[in-house]
Amino acid sequence: MSVLNTSRGNTSRGAARGASRGTARTSGPQRNFSAWANRHRKWLFAAPAMIFVGVLIIFPLAWTLYLSLTDSQGSVRAATEFIGLQNYATVLADVDRFWPAVGRTLTFTGLALVCEVVLGMGIALLLWRPFRGEKWVRVAILLPLVATPVAVGMMWRLIFDPNIGFANQLLGMIGIPAQPWLSGQDTALGTTIFMDIWQWTPMVVLILLAGLTSLSEEPDEAARMDGANAFQRFFFITLPLMMPTVIVAILLRGIDALKTFDILYATKGKGGGSFHEVETLNVYAYGLSFDYNQYGLSSAVLILFFMIIIGTMWLLTMRKKAVS
Amino acid sequence: MKRRSIAKYAAVAAALSLGLTACGGGSGSGDAKAAGTVRVTLANHVWTEGIKAAIPEFEKESGLKVELTQLGEDQLSDQYNVKLNAGSDEIDVMMYRPLQEGKAFAKNGYLADLTSKVSGDANWDWKDYQEGPVKASTVDGKVVGVPIITEREVLYYRKDLLQAAGVEVPKTMDELQAAAQKISAANPDTAGFVARTGKSAAVTQFSSFLYSFGGDFIGADGKSAIGSDAAKKAYSFYGGLIKNYGPKNVSTDMSWPEAMAIFTQGKAAFYTEADSLYKNATDPAKSKVADKVGFAALPAGPAGSKPYNIPSWGLAVNKASGNQDNAWKFIQWATSKDRTLQAQKAGVPGPRASVWADPAGTSTYPKDLAEAIAASAKNGVGHDRPEVVTVGKAREIVGAPIVATITGSDASAAADSANDAFQKFLDSEKK
Numbered sequence: 001m002s003v004l005n006t007s008r009g010n011t012s013r014g015a016a017r018g019a020s021r022g023t024a025r026t027s028g029p030q031r032n033f034s035a036w037a038n039r040h041r042k043w044l045f046a047a048p049a050m051i052f053v054g055v056l057i058i059f060p061l062a063w064t065l066y067l068s069l070t071d072s073q074g075s076v077r078a079a080t081e082f083i084g085l086q087n088y089a090t091v092l093a094d095v096d097r098f099w100p101a102v103g104r105t106l107t108f109t110g111l112a113l114v115c116e117v118v119l120g121m122g123i124a125l126l127l128w129r130p131f132r133g134e135k136w137v138r139v140a141i142l143l144p145l146v147a148t149p150v151a152v153g154m155m156w157r158l159i160f161d162p163n164i165g166f167a168n169q170l171l172g173m174i175g176i177p178a179q180p181w182l183s184g185q186d187t188a189l190g191t192t193i194f195m196d197i198w199q200w201t202p203m204v205v206l207i208l209l210a211g212l213t214s215l216s217e218e219p220d221e222a223a224r225m226d227g228a229n230a231f232q233r234f235f236f237i238t239l240p241l242m243m244p245t246v247i248v249a250i251l252l253r254g255i256d257a258l259k260t261f262d263i264l265y266a267t268k269g270k271g272g273g274s275f276h277e278v279e280t281l282n283v284y285a286y287g288l289s290f291d292y293n294q295y296g297l298s299s300a301v302l303i304l305f306f307m308i309i310i311g312t313m314w315l316l317t318m319r320k321k322a323v324s
Numbered sequence: 325m326k327r328r329s330i331a332k333y334a335a336v337a338a339a340l341s342l343g344l345t346a347c348g349g350g351s352g353s354g355d356a357k358a359a360g361t362v363r364v365t366l367a368n369h370v371w372t373e374g375i376k377a378a379i380p381e382f383e384k385e386s387g388l389k390v391e392l393t394q395l396g397e398d399q400l401s402d403q404y405n406v407k408l409n410a411g412s413d414e415i416d417v418m419m420y421r422p423l424q425e426g427k428a429f430a431k432n433g434y435l436a437d438l439t440s441k442v443s444g445d446a447n448w449d450w451k452d453y454q455e456g457p458v459k460a461s462t463v464d465g466k467v468v469g470v471p472i473i474t475e476r477e478v479l480y481y482r483k484d485l486l487q488a489a490g491v492e493v494p495k496t497m498d499e500l501q502a503a504a505q506k507i508s509a510a511n512p513d514t515a516g517f518v519a520r521t522g523k524s525a526a527v528t529q530f531s532s533f534l535y536s537f538g539g540d541f542i543g544a545d546g547k548s549a550i551g552s553d554a555a556k557k558a559y560s561f562y563g564g565l566i567k568n569y570g571p572k573n574v575s576t577d578m579s580w581p582e583a584m585a586i587f588t589q590g591k592a593a594f595y596t597e598a599d600s601l602y603k604n605a606t607d608p609a610k611s612k613v614a615d616k617v618g619f620a621a622l623p624a625g626p627a628g629s630k631p632y633n634i635p636s637w638g639l640a641v642n643k644a645s646g647n648q649d650n651a652w653k654f655i656q657w658a659t660s661k662d663r664t665l666q667a668q669k670a671g672v673p674g675p676r677a678s679v680w681a682d683p684a685g686t687s688t689y690p691k692d693l694a695e696a697i698a699a700s701a702k703n704g705v706g707h708d709r710p711e712v713v714t715v716g717k718a719r720e721i722v723g724a725p726i727v728a729t730i731t732g733s734d735a736s737a738a739a740d741s742a743n744d745a746f747q748k749f750l751d752s753e754k755k
Contacts, residue, residue: 074428074431074432074713075408075409075432075433075434076409076410077409077410077411077432078432161575161582161585162571162573162574162575163571163572163573163574163575163586163591164585164586164589164591168573178572178573180573180575182575182577183573183574183575183576183577185576185731268577269522269577269579270398270524270716271523271524271720273576273577274521274522274523274576274577274723274727275523275576275727287716289405290401290402290405291716291717292714292716292717293405293428293714
């Protein structure tokens with residue numbers, strides 16, 4: 001603790017000198033440690049965070065990268081051979097599972113994101129001005145957000161069951177024929193996108209609402225005085241001012257949507273259904289690891305996926321800088 | 325050693341979790357042996373419920389403490405993939421699926437060799453175990469597990485619907501088809517036949533049809549046999565039944581919970597499924613048709629009635645566990661004749677011949693089900709999925725023609741292309 005006290009407000013060299021004066025009567029090794037700790041305190045304080053990042057982010061990534069260059073399968077403890085980029089070649093040439101999965105990942109993310117941001121903006125605008133019963137509406141809107149995605153998946157799976165599900169019974173009541181929802185090859189992805197929108201639009205609402213309430217009201221009032229209608233005020237005043245917040249929302253939600261797993265797994269299981277109709281990259285990599293035990297191949301898919309996420313993040317961050 | 329195993333654990337978790345669900349961290353393993361603790365991991369199953377209730381008895385008798393982890397089937401698999409892969413010693417006794425994971429686990433060295441243990445206790449009596457289950461729990465001549473639950477495919481049917489339509493309980497596949505047709509035509513809201521439709525999930529139930537039509541997944545020569553004429557006929561028959569007489573909006577993702585729900589909601593006349601799930605259909609709390617359900621042996625195809633007769637679950641000991649003697653004590657107790665009888669009375673068909681021979685063993689079963697089980701045990705086949713290492717992948721390949729047929733594609737063409745893919749898969753496993 002003495003290290004902390006003596007070091008405050010000094011430069012590192014001064015602190016070292018002060019420490020050695022202040023601890024003149026202490027034993028040799030302790031003095032040496034104090035002096036050393038003072039000299040390296042910026043590293044010392046950052047060490048826990050660095051160890052955390054190292055163990056939980058850098059090491060796993062490096063290990064995955066290593067596995068992706070080997071023919072690891074069955075057990076990761078089994079002898080493996082270094083096979084260079086062969087896994088990547090296999091994956092990139094795989095037009096049956098990998099490329100469709102890339103397509104689905106991007107479709108899922110793109111469609112979900114657009115709907116969530118548009119809907120989220122609409123709801124945030126509605127909630128912007130105070131009204132009666134506002135609290136209740138806010139709670140109701142936030143409810144889907146607090147549910148576990150797996151539970152959400154199970155719930156919708158029951159609702160969308162083609163034979164005994166509530167959705168088709170409801171349609172039947174108003175005379176519309178039963179729909180395949182999750183069970184249809186063409187409709188399954190759309191249905192899971194709907195589920196994602198249902199669950200995550202509230203998060204976008206929260207972010208956008210925070211942005212809206214921090215906006216200055218003056219430009220809006222000035223426009224109102226000049227006779228601009230609500231439509232014009234939104235598109236020419238509010239939206240441009242909100243752009244940085246919108247991009248933050250897109251960034252946060254986009255990364256999350258890209259790596260969606262639980263909803264898909266809970267509704268369609270391993271392989272994303274019998275025709276892989278909702279198999280995104282995450283579901284594909286999961287199947288490769290846990291069902292096929294092909295760790296090398298799975299790691300290659302994950303590294304490629306990681307690159308897609310980094311690339312998307314980079315694009316969005318650049319865009320945010322440009323807007324700000 | 326300890327440090328290395330942590331590193332391995334972290335490595336596996338890392339490799340498998342990038343962008344995926346995070347893997348749970350392990351609590352320190354502690355010295356379980358000294359503390360007299362057995363760490364047991366079990367799947368959610370009727371059998372587990374019975375054992376759970378009886379564990380205090382074991383703790384009292386043995387002086388050991390049982391730490392129980394209970395998980396869903398898929399989560400259980402994933403846990404093993406992570407923990408056993410990392411060489412974790414945190415599991416002593418594990419409930420596993422001999423036909424699904426047995427070969428892979430044994431090959432990877434996850435399972436302790438129990439050969440001397442099972443034959444060491446005449447009182448416990450390993451010889452009492454049925455042949456099929458024993459075979460499935462033995463890999464390369466070594467016993468690696470003790471079967472606890474056995475299954476055969478039987479025909480579930482609705483007595484009332486059959487009576488109303490004036491049809492007999494079908495004894496052959498042709499009669500089954502004709503009855504399904506007749507009943508579905510007479511009852512527009514009721515399916516004539518329902519069964520699993522998910523590509524991977526349906527494979528085990530389709531297998532009995534495959535055998536009854538004279539086929540198998542892998543031929544005697546070790547080559548893929550799913551392109552054979554018999555297999556094509558079986559694919560066409562199973563898929564055709566569901567396509568033509570199945571539920572109206574049939575999904576291609578049904579495993580047993582979905583198919584069972586349709587049957588127990590009273591929306592299907594015939595249903596082929598594992599006998600170990602019969603309680604779902606006869607329990608009034610779960611089934612709207614509890615008092616109207618009948619059971620029969622699987623109808624005979626051109627090659628006779630050949631349902632699978634397999635151990636669906638077994639208990640094994642983790643090879644990395646330092647607590648193997650206590651683990652064995654637990655298994656010995658959980659699989660004793662008395663416990664097996666108790667479990668069987670609670671509705672879990674067991675693997676012990678003596679329990680089946682004991683009238684008390686079948687006293688709680690519907691009479692027709694007990695008869696169907698007895699018949700199936702005689703002519704049953706010892707596997708219900710391809711016997712390979714990577715079963716998950718194999719199931720997806722051989723299951724593809726089932727789904728293709730249900731959705732109206734040509735069974736023969738689908739079987740041919742699956743046959744090529746399966747042969748490639750088999751070749752890759754040999755490497």
